[in-house]
Amino acid sequence: MDADETAWERRSVVPVVSPVAPRKLAKVPFVELADGRLQGVVSSGSDIERVYVSSITAGTHALSCSTNNNRPCGALHGYACKHISMLADEAVVQYGLDRVARYLRVEVPAGDSLMSCIHGQPERTPAAVVFSRFLRHLAYLEVPDSIEPLAELHWFPSTTPEKGVAR
Numbered sequence: 001m002d003a004d005e006t007a008w009e010r011r012s013v014v015p016v017v018s019p020v021a022p023r024k025l026a027k028v029p030f031v032e033l034a035d036g037r038l039q040g041v042v043s044s045g046s047d048i049e050r051v052y053v054s055s056i057t058a059g060t061h062a063l064s065c066s067t068n069n070n071r072p073c074g075a076l077h078g079y080a081c082k083h084i085s086m087l088a089d090e091a092v093v094q095y096g097l098d099r100v101a102r103y104l105r106v107e108v109p110a111g112d113s114l115m116s117c118i119h120g121q122p123e124r125t126p127a128a129v130v131f132s133r134f135l136r137h138l139a140y141l142e143v144p145d146s147i148e149p150l151a152e153l154h155w156f157p158s159t160t161p162e163k164g165v166a167r
Contacts, residue, residue, distance in 0.1 A: 020096040028090035030134040033103045037125070038091050041068075041134045042083040052083040053127035058104045061120030068131045076122050080115060088114050 023031075029051075031040035039055035052073055054065040065073035065083050075081035080088075091100045092114055101108045106117050 019094050021093050023090055023093050028086055030130075030137060031087060031091050031094055032130075032133070033091070033095065033100070034133075035129070038088065038100060038104060039130045040087045040090070041131065042086050045082070051131075053130045054081075054083045054087045055125055055130070056080075056084060056088065056104060056118060056120065057123070057125075060123075061104065061106065061118045062123035062125075063118075063120045064123055064125040066124070066127050068127055070127055072124070078121065080118065085115050088118070 026043065028040060028042050036058045037055040039053070042052045042054050044050035044052060051068050052065050053068055056063060063076060063080055063084055065076045065081050073081050073083060076084070097108060097114060100114060106114070108114055108117050
């Protein structure tokens with residue numbers, strides 16, 4: 001091991017990035033930068049039982065929005081619908097404007113908003129993968145409090161050495 005390595009470089013895990021600011025989860029309960037897209041789940045404004053899976057593709061800025069069972073959003077017509085705009089706003093709260101803009105490969109001049117610089121065309125992307133990841137995150141809310149490791153996460157290494165175990 002090189003003396004110049006930092007502590008996080010010696011571990012096989014990296015710290016979780018804290019949100020830039022606290023988010024309200026009622027309207028946009030799930031947002032992520034993954035699979036080459038800003039994507040997430042947005043609650044419907046008119047039906048409490050409906051959610052939309054929305055995304056913006058990095059580079060092309062293609063826009064996608066549909067219900068969790070792949071019915072297209074009726075407001076996505078050559079410009080971003082309110083679901084995509086809400087997703088982008090919450091991503092900026094979660095990750096910060098610079099990080100989201102870098103990920104999407106868009107230049108955002110000082111004083112402008114992210115969405116004022118996104119001019120992509122609608123492009124259908126499947127909602128199932130994003131929605132299933134959202135449901136997986138929700139499942140962790142059902143897990144009772146415990147200090148024991150979760151069996152499904154057993155492959156995450158410990159970040160602190162256990163007593164009597166040399167690393």
